[in-house]
Amino acid sequence: MTPETNPLALYVHFPWCLRKCPYCDFTSFALPNGRADFSPYLKALEDELSSESALAQGRVLASIYLGGGTPSLLSAREVGKLLETVSKLFTLAPDCEISMEANPGTVEKGRLAAFASAGVNRLSLGVQSFSDANLGALGRIHDAREALLAAEEARKAFANFNLDVMFGLPGEDLAALETDIRTALALQSTHLSFYELTIEEGTVFGKRPPRNLPDEDTLAAMQEAVVSELEEAGFVHYEVSGYARPGFACRHNLAYWTFGDYLAAGAGAHAKLTANLDGLVVSRSVRPSQPAAYMQNPHAPWTQVSARDLPFEFMLNALRLSRGVPADSFEKRTGLPLSAIQAPLDEAKRLGLMDPDPRRLAATPLGLRYLSDLQALFL
Numbered sequence: 001m002t003p004e005t006n007p008l009a010l011y012v013h014f015p016w017c018l019r020k021c022p023y024c025d026f027t028s029f030a031l032p033n034g035r036a037d038f039s040p041y042l043k044a045l046e047d048e049l050s051s052e053s054a055l056a057q058g059r060v061l062a063s064i065y066l067g068g069g070t071p072s073l074l075s076a077r078e079v080g081k082l083l084e085t086v087s088k089l090f091t092l093a094p095d096c097e098i099s100m101e102a103n104p105g106t107v108e109k110g111r112l113a114a115f116a117s118a119g120v121n122r123l124s125l126g127v128q129s130f131s132d133a134n135l136g137a138l139g140r141i142h143d144a145r146e147a148l149l150a151a152e153e154a155r156k157a158f159a160n161f162n163l164d165v166m167f168g169l170p171g172e173d174l175a176a177l178e179t180d181i182r183t184a185l186a187l188q189s190t191h192l193s194f195y196e197l198t199i200e201e202g203t204v205f206g207k208r209p210p211r212n213l214p215d216e217d218t219l220a221a222m223q224e225a226v227v228s229e230l231e232e233a234g235f236v237h238y239e240v241s242g243y244a245r246p247g248f249a250c251r252h253n254l255a256y257w258t259f260g261d262y263l264a265a266g267a268g269a270h271a272k273l274t275a276n277l278d279g280l281v282v283s284r285s286v287r288p289s290q291p292a293a294y295m296q297n298p299h300a301p302w303t304q305v306s307a308r309d310l311p312f313e314f315m316l317n318a319l320r321l322s323r324g325v326p327a328d329s330f331e332k333r334t335g336l337p338l339s340a341i342q343a344p345l346d347e348a349k350r351l352g353l354m355d356p357d358p359r360r361l362a363a364t365p366l367g368l369r370y371l372s373d374l375q376a377l378f379l
Contacts, residue, residue: 008056009063009255010086012045013266014071015291018105022139022204023197027268027289028069035073040295041267042078046085048265048287048298053089055263055273061090063097063252066120072102076111080118087119097122097160097251104150105142112150113157122250123154124162124193129169130183137170137210151187160248162191167222169197170210177222178229185233190248194226195241223369240320240368257317258325259333267294273302280335282310310334311341315361315378319371324355324362344377353377 013027016038020030064086066079074082083098099122100115112123127147129135135143142150154161163184167177184192196219199205214222227237235243239257242250255262264271268289275281285300305313314334318325330338338345345361348354353367353374367374 008059008061009065009252009260009262010061010090011065011067011252011262011264011266011269011271012049012082012086013264013269013287014041014066014068014074015267015289016073017068017070017103018073019139019141020204023200025200025203025206026069029291031073038074038078041291042082044295044298045082045265049085049089051299052263052265052271056090058091059261060093061086061096062093063099063255064092065252066098066100068101070103070106071100072106072111072115076114076118079115079120083119099124099250099252101126102150102154103140103142104146105140107150107153109149109153112153116157121158122160122162123158124164124191125150125154126164127151127184128164128166130180131176134166134169134172134176134180138166139204148183148187151189155188160190162193162250163187163189164193164195166195166197167226168214168219171212172214174218174221174225177225181226181229185230190245191250192230192235192243193241194230194243196223220369237322239322240371257321258329259314259317265298267291271300274333280333282313282334307336310336311344312375312378315341316375318361319363319367319375321362322368324360327359327361330361341378348374348377 015027015029016031016036017028018031020028064083071079079100098120100120101124102112102115103126115123127150128138128140130144130147132144135147151163165180165184167180199209230243231237235245236249237243238249239253242253244250261273262271263273264285264287267287269287271285273283275283282305283302284305285302287298287300288294311334314330318329327338330336330341345354348367349356352364353370355362355364363371363374
């Protein structure tokens with residue numbers, strides 16, 4: 001597979017939130033006064049996008065993702081202007097998926113419809129839970145009522161929208177999760193992301209872990225409940241945390257999981273490109289995470305990924321997909337023969353963590369449950 005046929009996506013990062021959640025390890029920063037003049041940051045984004053456009057080399061953007069942080073802190077006018085800049089600098093596919101993340105505490109009535117009018121055609125709403133107790137434990141700025149109202153607004157404004165929900169929360173039991181599952185399904189989204197709470201280093205929870213977290217057996221039962229009930233409702237479990245109605249899998253995320261190419265702009269944003277230079281060369285770039293440093297120099301150097309690191313990077317992504325990827329995509333996307341991972345592949349199959357079918361690279365249900373352990377075999 002040549003780089004020209006490798007999917008090209010664009011990620012744009014907005015690094016501010018009203019409040020930093022205690023579990024969050026993303027590049028995000030609390031706004032000191034709840035609002036700021038974002039124009040200097042948007043100007044830096046425009047400058048970077050202008051230089052990044054040359055790297056597309058005429059390739060069509062299949063998807064654009066405005067992530068954060070909380071991009072819904074921007075006005076619809078600001079989002080529209082940003083998307084207009086992108087459309088002038090890049091060639092967009094006629095059906096380009098344009099996603100934006102939003103939080104219920106930042107989308108008063110009418111704002112989601114305004115974002116749709118500005119050009120966003122897929123919304124990802126971070127509700128996390130429909131329980132006031134759970135939302136309080138997570139440090140969220142919205143309550144259950146606001147989550148429901150925002151989800152209803154999303155359903156009216158977007159034909160394609162996702163709801164983020166978390167489980168394995170402090171004090172949560174299976175019955176409480178069942179309530180969240182039923183509520184999420186009733187809101188008729190096209191996509192659901194159900195994430196297990198993980199305690200990450202460098203976060204507030206990492207320093208002071210919450211008490212009364214569910215045990216391993218309860219977490220396993222919760223995962224089984226999510227999978228079975230969402231599949232029974234017609235959702236396809238296509239990625240470890242992703243469930244989509246047929247035809248509504250997130251194209252942008254699939255570019256990541258299939259080791260596709262993506263450009264990026266914004267503080268802390270990562271990009272990846274593949275070139276064919278007497279063999280495939282995979283390169284990455286990372287922008288400064290601090291907004292002030294990014295705005296001072298919104299351009300990032302590129303570094304080639306070594307042949308030693310490519311197998312792990314590929315498998316880190318591909319194994320998130322429930323059906324995995326065709327085995328021959330490993331060589332097509334890395335330039336390395338499949339024999340480069342034969343030893344860990346054999347070990348993973350021996351442990352029952354990977355499908356024995358030689359035509360695919362796919363985790364078994366057990367492998368998906370212990371995904372980090374499986375991925376680590378390819379380090």
